[in-house]
Amino acid sequence: MSTTNLNARLEGAVGKERVVSAAEELATYAVDGVVPGAIVKPQSAEEAAAVVRFASAERLALIPVGARSKCRIGTSPTRYDVAVDMTGMREIAHYDAGDLTLSVDAGMPLRELEGALARRRQFLPLAVPCFESSTAAGALASGIDSVLRQQYGTVRDFLIGAEFVDGTGKLCKSGGLVVKNVTGYDLHKLLIGSLGTIAVITRLNFRTFPLPETCRGLMASFDSGERALVFRNAVEASGLPVANLELLSPTMAGMTKAILGKEQGPVPGCLGGDSWAVYVSFEGSEKIVERIARDLERLVHEAGARKYEPLDEGSDSQSGGVLREAFEWLRWAAPIVVLFRITLPRITPEAIAALNQPGGSLRKALLVRARSVIYLSLMSEREDEKALGAFEKAAEDIFALAAAKQGHATLLHAPRGLKQRPGVWRPTPGDLSLMKRLKQAFDPDSIFAPGRCVGGL
Amino acid sequence: MMRSMSREMLSLLGPENVLSAKEDLLLYELDGSVERARPELVVFPRTTEEVSRVVKVAAKYETPIVGRGAGTGLSGGALARGGGVMIVFARMNKILEIDLASQRAVVQPGVVNADITTAVEHAGLYFAPDPSSQKSCTIGGNVAENAGGPHTLAYGVTSNHIAALELVLPDGEITRIGSKHGDAPGYDLCGLFVGSEGTLALITEITVKLSRKPEAVKTLLGTFDTIEDASQAVVEITARGITPAACEMLDGWTLRVVEDYIQAGFPRDSAAVLLLEVEGLREAVEEQEAAIVEVCMRCRARGVRGARDDHERDLLWKGRKNAFGALGRLAPSNYVLDGVIPRSKLPQALANILRIGTKYGFHIGNIFHAGDGNLHPIVLYDPRDSQQFKKAIAAAEEIIRYCVELGGVLTGEHGVGMEKNELMPLLFSDADFDLMRRVHDAFNPDSSLNPGKIFPLSKGCGEIRTRKRESAGTRG
Numbered sequence: 001m002s003t004t005n006l007n008a009r010l011e012g013a014v015g016k017e018r019v020v021s022a023a024e025e026l027a028t029y030a031v032d033g034v035v036p037g038a039i040v041k042p043q044s045a046e047e048a049a050a051v052v053r054f055a056s057a058e059r060l061a062l063i064p065v066g067a068r069s070k071c072r073i074g075t076s077p078t079r080y081d082v083a084v085d086m087t088g089m090r091e092i093a094h095y096d097a098g099d100l101t102l103s104v105d106a107g108m109p110l111r112e113l114e115g116a117l118a119r120r121r122q123f124l125p126l127a128v129p130c131f132e133s134s135t136a137a138g139a140l141a142s143g144i145d146s147v148l149r150q151q152y153g154t155v156r157d158f159l160i161g162a163e164f165v166d167g168t169g170k171l172c173k174s175g176g177l178v179v180k181n182v183t184g185y186d187l188h189k190l191l192i193g194s195l196g197t198i199a200v201i202t203r204l205n206f207r208t209f210p211l212p213e214t215c216r217g218l219m220a221s222f223d224s225g226e227r228a229l230v231f232r233n234a235v236e237a238s239g240l241p242v243a244n245l246e247l248l249s250p251t252m253a254g255m256t257k258a259i260l261g262k263e264q265g266p267v268p269g270c271l272g273g274d275s276w277a278v279y280v281s282f283e284g285s286e287k288i289v290e291r292i293a294r295d296l297e298r299l300v301h302e303a304g305a306r307k308y309e310p311l312d313e314g315s316d317s318q319s320g321g322v323l324r325e326a327f328e329w330l331r332w333a334a335p336i337v338v339l340f341r342i343t344l345p346r347i348t349p350e351a352i353a354a355l356n357q358p359g360g361s362l363r364k365a366l367l368v369r370a371r372s373v374i375y376l377s378l379m380s381e382r383e384d385e386k387a388l389g390a391f392e393k394a395a396e397d398i399f400a401l402a403a404a405k406q407g408h409a410t411l412l413h414a415p416r417g418l419k420q421r422p423g424v425w426r427p428t429p430g431d432l433s434l435m436k437r438l439k440q441a442f443d444p445d446s447i448f449a450p451g452r453c454v455g456g457l
Numbered sequence: 458m459m460r461s462m463s464r465e466m467l468s469l470l471g472p473e474n475v476l477s478a479k480e481d482l483l484l485y486e487l488d489g490s491v492e493r494a495r496p497e498l499v500v501f502p503r504t505t506e507e508v509s510r511v512v513k514v515a516a517k518y519e520t521p522i523v524g525r526g527a528g529t530g531l532s533g534g535a536l537a538r539g540g541g542v543m544i545v546f547a548r549m550n551k552i553l554e555i556d557l558a559s560q561r562a563v564v565q566p567g568v569v570n571a572d573i574t575t576a577v578e579h580a581g582l583y584f585a586p587d588p589s590s591q592k593s594c595t596i597g598g599n600v601a602e603n604a605g606g607p608h609t610l611a612y613g614v615t616s617n618h619i620a621a622l623e624l625v626l627p628d629g630e631i632t633r634i635g636s637k638h639g640d641a642p643g644y645d646l647c648g649l650f651v652g653s654e655g656t657l658a659l660i661t662e663i664t665v666k667l668s669r670k671p672e673a674v675k676t677l678l679g680t681f682d683t684i685e686d687a688s689q690a691v692v693e694i695t696a697r698g699i700t701p702a703a704c705e706m707l708d709g710w711t712l713r714v715v716e717d718y719i720q721a722g723f724p725r726d727s728a729a730v731l732l733l734e735v736e737g738l739r740e741a742v743e744e745q746e747a748a749i750v751e752v753c754m755r756c757r758a759r760g761v762r763g764a765r766d767d768h769e770r771d772l773l774w775k776g777r778k779n780a781f782g783a784l785g786r787l788a789p790s791n792y793v794l795d796g797v798i799p800r801s802k803l804p805q806a807l808a809n810i811l812r813i814g815t816k817y818g819f820h821i822g823n824i825f826h827a828g829d830g831n832l833h834p835i836v837l838y839d840p841r842d843s844q845q846f847k848k849a850i851a852a853a854e855e856i857i858r859y860c861v862e863l864g865g866v867l868t869g870e871h872g873v874g875m876e877k878n879e880l881m882p883l884l885f886s887d888a889d890f891d892l893m894r895r896v897h898d899a900f901n902p903d904s905s906l907n908p909g910k911i912f913p914l915s916k917g918c919g920e921i922r923t924r925k926r927e928s929a930g931t932r933g
Contacts, residue, residue, distance in 0.1 A: 099696075157613060170892070174889070176866045180829040180869040180870065182602065182871070184884070185652070185893055186651070187896065194644055210697075210698025211698075284741065287744065292738070345637065372640075373640070408641060410642050425643070431633075434900070438646075438649070441898070442896075
């Protein structure tokens with residue numbers, strides 16, 4: 001492997017106009033702190049395949065990137081020679097609104113797509129953080145949650161096919177453009193959360209959904225985490241269709257209030273102080289949202305809320321938008337932030353209490369999303385050895401806690417040095433051994449984002 | 458060689474769990490498809506460890522292995538195309554754990570699909586995937602084939618309802634993938650293994666997600682005087698974003714056969730009916746019902762009526778789910794096809810299927826999952842008439858090719874198996890096959906597991922050794 005004259009050789013392979021050689025640009029393509037030697041911007045799937053073939057022949061490591069908003073998820077690449085910037089591929093390749101199926105280029109910006117689908121009163125329930133800049137493939141490969149997963153599921157539930165370049169530089173596909181399909185292996189599902197380690201995604205096919213007529217929300221505050229949890233669990237057990245269901249610790253609720261205030265939108269009065277909060281968002285026709293609102297009011301009374309506030313369509317959209325972005329603002333909320341994503345079988349008062357232990361006196365914000373996802377953020381104002389030591393100990397405790405409860409923990413964000421110490425994941429050995437075989441099958445020469453995914457994949 | 462392997466299996470499992478006499482094996486040379494292939498040995502392990510040991514013995518004798526549930530599959534997925542050992546999961550049929558609070562159940566592969574719902578419905582829960590054969594098909598087979606059913610329109614196919622799996626790999630290694638509560642870090646292994654048709658691993662334990670029963674359900678029957686009007690209604694229901702839980706179509710010819718058999722209540726003089734189900738909050742059910750009635754009437758439906766009670770609802774569904782059985786009364790055999798098209802192209806697809814039937818001299822019935830564009834044309838034929846059988850196969854192939862031309866795919870829920878593996882090049886390129894083959898070989902490098910399935914025989918993978926090909930049967 002040689003990176004001398006990399007730009008010149010890349011230009012030879014894919015054309016001068018596709019290669020960005022300005023040195024100051026390279027730093028902006030850093031992936032978890034590692035800066036590439038070159039940037040290439042393919043404008044078609046064939047060009048992307050040519051880049052991969054070049055990298056394969058030269059044994060160069062490449063990482064496909066979109067808006068680069070979530071490149072700090074995962075571990076640092078062990079090698080990173082070429083950034084493959086997919087934002088030049090941003091067309092809607094196919095949209096059959098009558099069939100509710102869609103195919104978009106990898107670099108399709110989600111915000112732009114939202115507009116195009118809205119014109120046909122449809123949408124894609126991929127409501128991820130950094131929504132303003134995110135691309136379809138970047139959002140998918142990052143594995144980040146959509147806030148709408150309570151109602152619409154995760155992206156694996158509405159991804160119906162994909163086209164991508166494998167590690168041999170060939171353009172491959174799986175799935176199709178129909179909503180039901182068992183023809184061949186579901187390879188496209190493997191792209192979800194793969195952090196660019198198995199293929200360069202060039203196109204994604206989705207099923208779309210009708211836009212709801214309207215939406216409403218409810219914000220309620222509680223004296224204790226237990227009471228908040230009683231309400232949250234009651235909403236879940238009620239079977240009411242809710243799009244978004246979130247439980248916020250007092251710190252989290254306070255931060256949410258501050259951000260809402262900054263956006264100069266309506267701030268639910270019940271947020272703040274030492275209260276826990278629960279946010280519920282729901283949608284449908286006027287008649288349906290009224291019915292759900294009625295039932296929720298009953299449940300919120302039964303649960304003994306301190307205060308609650310119905311949110312109208314505008315206010316609900318604003319709160320939902322701020323919480324969608326929680327991943328983004330949480331990680332920059334203090335000089336040092338360690339952000340975990342934890343899944344547990346059941347969210348119980350004991351689990352919440354147990355999650356409050358690690359990290360001792362560090363400031364903590366906790367958010368429970370949908371059925372079983374917890375975001376836990378530990379914050380410190382100082383970046384010194386003592387704080388780093390406390391974070392590391394906390395991380396170990398959180399990994400152990402998740403494992404003991406048959407759940408999982410992922411270190412989503414942390415200062416780079418810290419991330420390397422406790423590691424980002426604790427994969428189970430069985431899973432990891434099979435994942436290694438898949439990585440080898442997709443990327444035999446290990447040229448895609450080496451070391452970025454679970455267990456050094 | 459087979460004899461000494463048979464002896465080892467006998468000492469491993471006991472004589473009550475091994476079949477080797479020809480008359481016993483005959484039962485296992487068929488499944489729900491039109492294919493035929495006889496295993497050389499059938500074994501009934503009772504535990505995962507026994508499965509692992511069986512696999513190791515078979516590996517020692519370099520003998521192919523195929524897993525089998527109830528054998529209701531329609532693409533030959535559970536047939537021993539390479540001969541060898543068939544592992545039947547009928548005796549691994551226990552529900553191991555039910556976690557109502559987390560809405561999960563852990564089950565063995567031989568558990569019958571409907572039995573999961575029976576075990577949890579007292580708590581208001583159910584297992585959503587509902588293939589027509591749900592009273593006999595097993596969850597292991599459902600997982601292998603990524604089975605569907607009428608209600609997958611709203612709730613997704615089997616893959617959407619599986620959280621974790623225990624696997625036995627072709628070298629006998631036992632491993633677990635996925636996570637009981639979802640979101641295991643890394644690649645979505647369950648997403649790959651569900652629907653891999655037994656070509657990557659044997660599945661020995663399954664953690665399923667349970668769904669909550671809706672507050673209200675309404676079953677509607679729309680009656681039409683032409684098939685075109687009925688299919689246009691489906692197009693408009695889809696395009697308007699109305700999302701019924703199920704949207705099934707039966708054409709007039711088929712529904713009359715069903716009525717002769719079951720008296721489900723389908724109007725005999727209609728050209729087509731739509732069997733629709735709307736579920737959810739009472740208000741949502743009322744709204745959807747009103748919207749569906751409006752669309753159907755605008756598409757010149759003769760009428761739309763709701764099932765008055767559970768009895769009538771059960772009867773309508775019984776008519777739908779037993780339709781293939783009813784058709785069995787008309788001809789010695791029937792060939793149920795499985796293709797998918799974009800829903801917007803339903804009317805032209807049905808018209809062309811009719812033309813293709815006429816061309817080959819068959820009346821082709823249609824009873825299918827209209828709401829997700831999943832066609833099930835049925836060709837009735839007599840397998841003893843080899844000319845007729847050949848024509849049935851040719852008609853089927855022409856229909857499936859046409860689905861692909863419309864932008865559709867080869868199979869929506871029955872799988873590729875040994876029925877459509879030679880048609881796979883219609884959709885996939887050499888590069889696609891290369892990658893699929895590498896994925897296959899990453900787990901099943903010697904093609905010892907379920908050889909001769911999914912991949913065209915010319916594209917490597919599942920290449921059946923000459924000796925095996927001689928011992929295996931052929932179509933018909």
